[in-house]
Amino acid sequence: MESDRNGENGTNTTPAPGTAVVVGAGVGGLAAAIGLRRAGWSVRVLEGRSTPERYGTAFGIHPTAQAALDRLGLGEALRARALPYRRAHIRRPDGTVLAALPLERVERKAGRPELLVSRPHLIDALLAELGRLGGTDVEYGQRLTDPRTLTADLVVGADGLNSAVRTAHFGTRSRVRTLGTVAWIGIADFETEIHGETWGRGRFFGMTPVEPGRTNWYAAVPGATTAADLRAAFDGWHDPVPRLLAGTDPATWIRYEMRHLHPALPSFVSAGRVALVGDAAHAMTPNLGQGACTALLDAEALTRAVAAHGSAALPAALRAYDAERRRSAQRVALGSRTLHRFVTTRRPTLRDALIGLLPA
Template identity: 40%
Template structure:
């Protein structure tokens, strides 16, 4: 009897856990090595668009995620004075690309993903380094403090500053600063109801989205030099920049504790990788294609990666061909989304008064001509469907139900 092939995933974030689940479900023995002592994601929310939900449907987790998340109904884009520029609705989203956005805390998603793995698959507090990427007739080697591990497949899911990526592609320049900083926090929802929104101002953005557990996820961005920090604390910085914007923004800032605010410079892989694999190693998530948050697709694309990798890297198959197919499937899509997100970032962080007025007028005009006109630009991202049907009990919804089950047809990857 052939020994079950072994995959080692370096990194226990969203992309690494998704890849591990997919590989486990398809027949691999899986070990996830996470450097941190526990899986405690940053205190922030994540929006899952229909494309990521369909990928989770493959793993039998889509319905569970939707049950834990808040559904994005009415919403849209506002100006700092509160004027609505764009209105969106769940009904229009469903009509345009077969589903709607759901929002949940990152910790909730990570806990759910981790629970779908075998009990012995996840090892926290375990630093890991790629010692040898392996080759067709040589297993890869991962070095840990407890000794070396040989693996038939290694998945580099170690984030934007990926050491695995640097080992595979040492000439790649790595991440570049996108020109703006982001703040994020989660607090109890205010007593007064509000409509989910993203607000575009001069050189910055604010977003407010409810979570199903009675909390609110808020985020903000602003054009600033790289490496900066507030002279006092980040709450004071947010008040200086956003206290005169529309409700509920001032109240949310007033309610948050300074130490609960996360601040990070936004970086991304402006130079795409030529491949997402080398030897017996594949990259997923930010390690492969870190992007700005302007389209909300970073975590979504990491989830897609994990499911597509599991589809192509079938145990017992030609791994080299499978990894090449994975790169071929993912690079065009993620490269385009990285570029679109970077372009969107430049639009949302304009500082010229005339250009801001033109931007807002164009958005408002497009919205008046019909919500589908606004949503159509996102459709080629959100209407993606995975290349395989669900492994486990799960119900595909929307476009996934229409395409994944079509006789004699594999869902198209866009």
């Protein structure tokens, strides 16, 4: 792309693109690569895994993240495979409703519903769009050990929870900490009308739509290590909780250790050429279901700022990105951590009384 970086001709010019390396081909890394390719940047994507990972269950995509996907040219691909999430409740183990999740309010305010999409579909859509744009093939089997060796104009650390880019450029004060809660996630091959979360003493069970004919579920119980432990912990809970556990092959369950980044990073950017997105920047517990949304919002905001400033003004672009995203993403992470405490309390009486004050 020919451009006049300094505007010396007095014309309104497109900021000059540059070169970028994106580390990690998860949701955040692929979205960042798409945004940069759309701005004309030359992009390499390095992924540690040897092939695309096609596992994972459902992601909630909030309307703000849908708008980010629209700006990245992926809105239609998302809507083709996603289901609206319109009605869900928080319940007690006996099935009595404590409160409604505010999905209608979200839809009224945004003019579109929250969507649910399976992780493999979202990853496939991102890979297809990157392929359509051309010029960048994900380089699999490239687990980066020393990010300082990368010489591109821009390095995007999208390498998840244990980010090597974060460690190399931001130090180890902010580290991923475990919370002692293990969640199990799975997909059952039947649909249910009952969606939302059911909260018991120190444990919870959630269920959402994911695609026609299937239900996404997740569950956390202290000390449960086997399928038998998990099934026993939810025995006697309201329908369809035991049926969902009984109806999913434990070989397909995903074990998900709950972790978060602590303390929060003082900046998402470093040295005028390194930026973190997604879990690398703000790994959070999954309680608010915002892991994919925040990664998409980061990637879109970063690449919009970089496209607007061009490679000649990268430090300014990265400052704009940090200003737009850091506080917002860290607020979501804190909210998710707080909800994790609330949901897993071993003294549920006060919690249920408080939640009972909300509209059912």
